[in-house]
Amino acid sequence: xxxxxxxxxxxxxxxxxxxxxxxxxxxxxxxxxxxxxxxxxxxxxxxxxxxxxxxxxxxxxxxxxxxxxxxxxxxxxxxxxxxxxxxxxxxxxxxxxxxxxxxxxxxxxxxxxxxxxxxxxxxxxxxxxxxxxxxxxxxxxxxxxxxxxxxxxxxxxxxxxxxxxxxxxxxxxxxxxxxxxxxxxxxxxxxxxxxxxxxxxxxxxxxxxxxxxxxxxxxxxxxxxxxxxxxxxxxxxxxxxxxxxxxxxxxxxxxxxxxxxxxxxxxxxxxxxxxxx
Numbered sequence: 001x002x003x004x005x006x007x008x009x010x011x012x013x014x015x016x017x018x019x020x021x022x023x024x025x026x027x028x029x030x031x032x033x034x035x036x037x038x039x040x041x042x043x044x045x046x047x048x049x050x051x052x053x054x055x056x057x058x059x060x061x062x063x064x065x066x067x068x069x070x071x072x073x074x075x076x077x078x079x080x081x082x083x084x085x086x087x088x089x090x091x092x093x094x095x096x097x098x099x100x101x102x103x104x105x106x107x108x109x110x111x112x113x114x115x116x117x118x119x120x121x122x123x124x125x126x127x128x129x130x131x132x133x134x135x136x137x138x139x140x141x142x143x144x145x146x147x148x149x150x151x152x153x154x155x156x157x158x159x160x161x162x163x164x165x166x167x168x169x170x171x172x173x174x175x176x177x178x179x180x181x182x183x184x185x186x187x188x189x190x191x192x193x194x195x196x197x198x199x200x201x202x203x204x205x206x207x208x209x210x211x212x213x214x215x216x217x218x219x220x221x222x223x224x225x226x227x228x229x230x231x232x233x234x235x236x237x238x239x240x241x242x243x244x245x246x247x248x249x250x251x252x253x254x255x256x257x258x259x260x261x262x263x264x265x266x267x268x269x270x271x272x273x274x275x276x277x
Contacts, residue, residue: 032242032274034090035267036064038214038252042259046071051081056260058085060267066212066250067092067113068121075112082113090248091117091155091186091212096136099143099154107150117212117248118147119155119186128161133171137178144182155184155212163195170197176206184209188252189232190216190224199237203244212248213241215270226262227251228269235273242277 037057039046045053050071057065065087070078082089092115098106099118110118123136136156144154156179162172176185185202187210192199203210215237217230227234238249251266253259 032277033238033246034064034248035062035270035274036066036090036248036250037062037263037266038066038068038093038250040068040093041251041253041256041262043068045259051084054081054085054087057263058087060260060264061271062263062267063087064248064250065089066119066248067115069093070109075109079113089113089115091115091119091250093121093157094118096120096123096139099147100139103143103146107147107152110152111150115152117153117155117184117186118143119157119212121157122159128171130166130169130171130174133162133175134178137175137183140175140183141180144180148182153182153184153211155186157186157214158188158195159191160195163192163197172197176209181209184211186210186212186214188214188216189234189237190214190218193218193232194222200240203240203246207244210241210244210246212250213237213246214252215249215266216252216254224254226253226256227266229265234270235277238270238273238277 042053042057050073054065063086065082067078067089073081078089092110092113094106099120106118120140123132126132127136140154140156147154156175158172162175163170185206187199187202189199192202215227215234217225217227217232217234219225219230238246249270251263251270253262256262
C-alpha cells in the first residue's frame with residue numbers, strides 16, 4: 001500500500017471508530033494463489049527422467065506441482081524427490097476407483113507425499129448422463145467424508161462435456177448441486193471456455209469452492225496453446241479467483257510441442273500477473 005493511501009485509510013478508520021491496523025490489513029481471501037504445474041503436461045519427460053524433470057521444474061521457478069500418476073514410484077520415493085527439488089505437491093489427480101475401495105491407500109499415500117487435495121479428473125462416457133453425474137456426486141460425497149477425517153479435500157476437474165446442456169440443465173451444475181460443499185471444483189479454464197461457459201461465473205456463484213484451476217490458453221481458432229499466447233484473460237480470472245478463495249493455479253497443456261517451453265511460458269506469464277495483482 002502506498003504511504004498516502006495508508007495514511008488516508010488510517011484516518012478514515014479512526015474517524016469511524018474502527019481498528020486502523022485491521023482496516024489496512026489485506027483480506028485473507030485476497031491472498032495470491034500458489035503457482036504450480038500439472039505434471040500431465042510433462043508426462044513424457046517424467047517417464048524418461050522422473051527426478052531430473054522435477055528438478056528442472058523447480059529451476060524454472062515453480063514451487064508446486066500437481067501429480068497425475070506417480071510413474072511407478074512409491075509414495076515415499078515421490079516425497080523424497082519432491083523434498084530434494086524443493087517442491088510441494090498440494091494436489092493429485094486420482095480416478096474414481098482410487099476414492100472407492102482403494103481409498104485407504106489413497107489417503108495414506110497422500111499423507112506421505114503431502115497432498116491436501118484429491119481431484120477426480122475424468123468420468124467415463126457411460127456416466128455422462130444427469131443420473132450418472134448424480135451417482136458420481138454420491139461417490140464424491142462418500143469419499144469426501146473419509147478424506148475430511150484425514151485432513152484432505154476431494155475435488156472434481158471438468159472438461160467440456162460437463163457443459164453440454166442436457167434436459168435443460170448443465171451437468172456440472174447438477175454435480176455441484178448434488179455434492180456437499182466440502183467437495184471442491186478444480187476449474188479447467190480452457191475446457192470451460194471450450195464448453196461455452198464463463199469461468200468468472202463459477203467464482204461468483206460458487207465462491208469458496210473453486211480452490212484450484214488449470215491455466216490453459218486458447219488461440220483464436222479455439223485450439224489449446226501456451227498460457228499467455230492466446231485469447232483468455234488470465235488477469236481477470238486471477239482477480240476473480242483471489243477474491244473467491246482460489247488457492248492453487250496449475251499450468252497445463254494436454255499436447256505441448258515442447259513441454260518445458262510450455263512450462264516456462266506459463267510460469268513467466270502468470271507470475272507476472274500475480275506480482276502485478
